[in-house]
Amino acid sequence: MRGQVAPHDFNEIIIDTLLLTEPQLKTWLNVNVLTDLGENLPPLFCERIQIVQALINLLTNAHDAMPNGGEISIHTRYDADGKRFALQVSDTGSGIPKAIQKKIFDPFFTTKEVGQGTGLGLSIVFGVVKAHGGEIEVESAPKQGTTFTIYLPKEPIQKPVSEPRAKNHGRY
Numbered sequence: 001m002r003g004q005v006a007p008h009d010f011n012e013i014i015i016d017t018l019l020l021t022e023p024q025l026k027t028w029l030n031v032n033v034l035t036d037l038g039e040n041l042p043p044l045f046c047e048r049i050q051i052v053q054a055l056i057n058l059l060t061n062a063h064d065a066m067p068n069g070g071e072i073s074i075h076t077r078y079d080a081d082g083k084r085f086a087l088q089v090s091d092t093g094s095g096i097p098k099a100i101q102k103k104i105f106d107p108f109f110t111t112k113e114v115g116q117g118t119g120l121g122l123s124i125v126f127g128v129v130k131a132h133g134g135e136i137e138v139e140s141a142p143k144q145g146t147t148f149t150i151y152l153p154k155e156p157i158q159k160p161v162s163e164p165r166a167k168n169h170g171r172y
């Protein structure tokens with residue numbers, strides 16, 4: 001199925017994703033989700049459902065990294081000079097050891113127990129970002145937390161194409 005690229009309100013996508021996942025988020029004990037959404041953002045040309053999927057995967061990972069609870073912060077901005085959006089998802093969780101940071105976007109790379117994760121979440125995020133002509137960065141400090149930053153150009157370089165979902169990535 002080919003996806004639809006259309007202009008969307010970036011913040012609205014974030015808010016709708018949080019509403020969509022609210023029943024799940026409510027079961028995340030001691031996890032607070034904070035938002036800091038930039039003002040007057042121009043429209044983002046994107047395939048909405050893909051951005052939703054990417055955010056859900058990042059939220060799920062953030063939750064998994066905080067078994068004793070913590071804070072997830074979601075931050076959006078538009079950089080008019082660079083003509084690109086930034087989305088940051090930060091957590092106060094376990095952090096990602098430097099040695100494995102290069103591998104986390106590889107399909108099937110997981111540090112989770114068998115049955116807990118397939119290692120596809122971040123490879124899907126990576127695919128979504130690349131399909132929109134964007135970049136993704138990770139910053140992490142052991143036991144302090146992790147921040148993923150996604151940069152998306154105002155208008156995509158190439159038309160993103162939805163791929164069939166590799167699996168029912170379904171804990172939401």
Ligand SMILES: Nc1ncnc2c1ncn2[C@@H]1O[C@H](COP(=O)(O)OP(=O)(O)OP(=O)(O)O)[C@@H](O)[C@H]1O
Pocket residue numbers: 057061062064065091093094095096104105109110111112116117118119120121122123146
């Ligand atoms: N926010 C995070 N904090 C700490 N480690 C993380 C975080 N996000 C990802 N990781 C690490 O990167 C690995 C790969 O993440 P990815 O989302 O691709 O797979 P997964 O979460 O293990 O499984 P799945 O997403 O398929 O359920 C994780 O197993 C974990 O080690």
Ligand SMILES: [Mg+2]
Pocket residue numbers: 057060061117120121122
């Ligand atoms: Mg994951």
